Amino acid sequence: MQWAVATYDTAFGYVSAHGAPLLDLLDPQPDERIIDLGCGTGTMTVEIAARGAEVLGIDESVEMVNAARSEHPHLSFAVGDAHDFTISERYDAVFSNSALHWMSRAPSAVISSVHAALRPGGRFVAEMGGAGNCAELIAAVQTAWRVFGLPEPELPWYFPTPAEYAARLEEGGFVIRLMEYSDRPTRLAECPDGAADWVRLFAPELIAEVPPELAGPLLDRVNELAAPALRRESGWMADYVRLRFAAVRKPGGDELVQPPAPQAPPAPQPPPAPQPPPAPHGHPATQAPSAPHLSVSPEG
Numbered sequence: 001m002q003w004a005v006a007t008y009d010t011a012f013g014y015v016s017a018h019g020a021p022l023l024d025l026l027d028p029q030p031d032e033r034i035i036d037l038g039c040g041t042g043t044m045t046v047e048i049a050a051r052g053a054e055v056l057g058i059d060e061s062v063e064m065v066n067a068a069r070s071e072h073p074h075l076s077f078a079v080g081d082a083h084d085f086t087i088s089e090r091y092d093a094v095f096s097n098s099a100l101h102w103m104s105r106a107p108s109a110v111i112s113s114v115h116a117a118l119r120p121g122g123r124f125v126a127e128m129g130g131a132g133n134c135a136e137l138i139a140a141v142q143t144a145w146r147v148f149g150l151p152e153p154e155l156p157w158y159f160p161t162p163a164e165y166a167a168r169l170e171e172g173g174f175v176i177r178l179m180e181y182s183d184r185p186t187r188l189a190e191c192p193d194g195a196a197d198w199v200r201l202f203a204p205e206l207i208a209e210v211p212p213e214l215a216g217p218l219l220d221r222v223n224e225l226a227a228p229a230l231r232r233e234s235g236w237m238a239d240y241v242r243l244r245f246a247a248v249r250k251p252g253g254d255e256l257v258q259p260p261a262p263q264a265p266p267a268p269q270p271p272p273a274p275q276p277p278p279a280p281h282g283h284p285a286t287q288a289p290s291a292p293h294l295s296v297s298p299e300g
């Protein structure tokens, strides 16, 4: 997914604006260590840090992480994929706002990585799109693609039901403390071209697969189809449905993420190689802006 990083903060600031109650649910404490997973440009990361916690923002997008670093040079950010990041130290909480539904390749792998990053009793607090999220917008896209004789678009999101995600969390070694599932119609305040702008910003890869001469008429049709449900006199609304949860890592359960190695007959071992000293872990104000203890891509 290629994000329009330059316009993300201004045009889609509402993504983060809705994160304030989630921050209260996280309730970061001074000196806690917290990961902001799918941190984007760091808008929520900086809020967590403002409550005194030491925070590490992780995002798979190099562009997002670069923007986060330049906006918040005193904080730590790293490029990493939520499906398989590994951290050498345990954190007190993992937070995620409006990002888990983008991590659609293997949702249980994301939960496993989060589990491994947390100390026993550590919190996983997040909000994501839930089942039915953007149903009208998506239906308009699918119908428009069909009308134009295009193949069914492959949608990049994972919008689970509360029951489905709760089952994944429990299987992944978490106890659920709160699970909320609610409609949250959201004004597309900065989308003068309504549903078409929403597609351009949140699903640009769908447009990239379309012959260029079709893109304009196709998006016009998306608008026509979505307008009866989503266009008000005051402007366009997105039919958001959110899943918000707080879960706690059960004590133990390391075997969930580190299965025992298969038994093999003992073989003579060479002497162990000298180990480098453990990575330093300072206060965010004194940390280098990358995270030495995170397994990340070279850009991170």
Ligand SMILES: C[S@@+](CC[C@H](N)C(=O)[O-])C[C@H]1O[C@@H](n2cnc3c(N)ncnc32)[C@H](O)[C@@H]1O
Pocket: 003, 015, 016, 019, 037, 038, 039, 040, 041, 042, 043, 044, 058, 059, 060, 061, 064, 080, 081, 082, 083, 096, 097, 098, 099, 102, 103
């Ligand atoms: C809608 S943005 C939300 C950003 C931020 N949490 C906020 O509240 O403003 C979703 C973010 O998830 C990131 N993301 C998507 N898939 C990811 C993955 N597999 N691993 C890490 N980050 C991912 C995207 O790069 C993007 O920055």
